[in-house]
Amino acid sequence: EAGVAQSPRYKIIEKRQSVAFWCNPISGHATLYWYQQILGQGPKLLIQFQNNGVVDDSQLPKDRFSAERLKGVDSTLKIQPAKLEDSAVYLCASSLTAGNTIYFGEGSWLTVV
Amino acid sequence: AQTVTQSQPEMSVQEAETVTLSCTYDTSENNYYLFWYKQPPSRQMILVIRQEAYKQQNATENRFSVNFQKAAKSFSLKISDSQLGDTAMYFCAFRVTGNQFYFGTGTSLTVIP
Numbered sequence: 337e338a339g340v341a342q343s344p345r346y347k348i349i350e351k352r353q354s355v356a357f358w359c360n361p362i363s364g365h366a367t368l369y370w371y372q373q374i375l376g377q378g379p380k381l382l383i384q385f386q387n388n389g390v391v392d393d394s395q396l397p398k399d400r401f402s403a404e405r406l407k408g409v410d411s412t413l414k415i416q417p418a419k420l421e422d423s424a425v426y427l428c429a430s431s432l433t434a435g436n437t438i439y440f441g442e443g444s445w446l447t448v449v
Numbered sequence: 450a451q452t453v454t455q456s457q458p459e460m461s462v463q464e465a466e467t468v469t470l471s472c473t474y475d476t477s478e479n480n481y482y483l484f485w486y487k488q489p490p491s492r493q494m495i496l497v498i499r500q501e502a503y504k505q506q507n508a509t510e511n512r513f514s515v516n517f518q519k520a521a522k523s524f525s526l527k528i529s530d531s532q533l534g535d536t537a538m539y540f541c542a543f544r545v546t547g548n549q550f551y552f553g554t555g556t557s558l559t560v561i562p
Contacts, residue, residue, distance in 0.1 A: 369550075378453075378540055378552035379494070392549055425492050437484065438550060440494035 338362065340441035342428050348447045354416035357444045361409070361430030367391075369438060370403055370413050371427040379427055385411065418448045451476045453543050455553035462531045463561050469516075470526045470556050472541030483517065483524045484542040487535075488555070494540070500524065531560045 341360040349355050361368050366387050371379035382401065383393040387408040396403070400419070405411040415422055425443040452475045462468035474483070485497040500508045500517050507515050512532075516525045524543075528535055541553040 373492070378554050379550075380552075381549045384549060427492075427494065429494070437482075437496055437499055439496070440486075442491065442493045445492070 340428055340430055340439055342426075342441035342444050344444060345442065346445045346447075348449060349418055351420055351448050352417040354414065355418060355446060356415075357413045357426050357428075357446075359411045359413070359428030359441060361411075361428070362439055365430035365432055365439075366408070367431045367433060367436075367438075368405055368411050369427075369429040369431075370411070371429065371440075372424045373427055373443070374424045382413070382426075415446075418446075420448050422446060423448045451478075451543060451545065451551045453541055453551050453553040455541055455556050457556045458554070459557045459559070461559040461561055462528075464531055464533060466531055467527060467529045468531055468558065470528075470539050470541075470558065472524045472526070472553060474522050474524065474541070474543045474551075476522070476543065476545065478545045481543060481545045483515075484544070484550075485513070485515070485524075485526045486540045486542060486552075488538040488540060489536070497539070498526065528558075533560050533562060536560045 368385045370382040373379045382396045383403045384391040385405040388405050403413045427443045429438040429440045431438040454473045481502045483500045486494045487497050498510045512529045514527045538555045540555045544550045
């Protein structure tokens with residue numbers, strides 16, 4: 337079974353530029369999550385989708401971050417404009433339903449300079 | 450509010466020895482799940498073990514086992530016969546069914562040859 341796929345793995349951008357990350361969850365997983373993990377900290381939930389609807393985006397900085405999950409499968413997370421403090425690993429994860437174990441992708445490393 | 454506390458930022462263990470990582474959590478819910486995730490330097494989060502709160506029996510997965518004390522809200526991870534490949538960050542996580550995951554701040558484990 338294929339795992340959660342993410343791309344790109346690494347990205348370096350200048351502040352005020354934009355960046356987009358893509359995630360393809362495990363086949364059949366209805367719930368998809370985007371986490372931000374700053375070095376030395378635990379993952380922080382940015383947004384949770386159930387199929388193509390948003391369940392929780394309370395910690396998403398909506399002035400600069402946006403995410404969508406069209407057709408309830410793949411998802412894209414966008415940051416525009418980026419700030420230095422956005423440097424982190426962006427982890428995508430998925431689960432069968434909202435009550436099950438979540439499985440993570442390898443993460444997308446973002447460095448903002 | 451749900452919180453997860455890992456009080457040991459760093460730990461080390463000799464190869465082949467046993468080590469225990471601590472985790473406490475706080476919740477008013479009765480039905481929930483607890484997890485331990487391993488994060489090697491590649492930063493991909495890998496599920497180590499999972500425990501349902503309604504189960505009294507402690508979960509075990511090969512060399513990994515937990516000591517789940519529901520009344521004390523404690524969920525420690527024991528790694529037996531430690532191997533060099535166990536070197537990683539370990540995150541304790543907690544989830545109420547249907548809601549988001551809450552992660553601790555992590556414990557960095559080093560296995561010494």
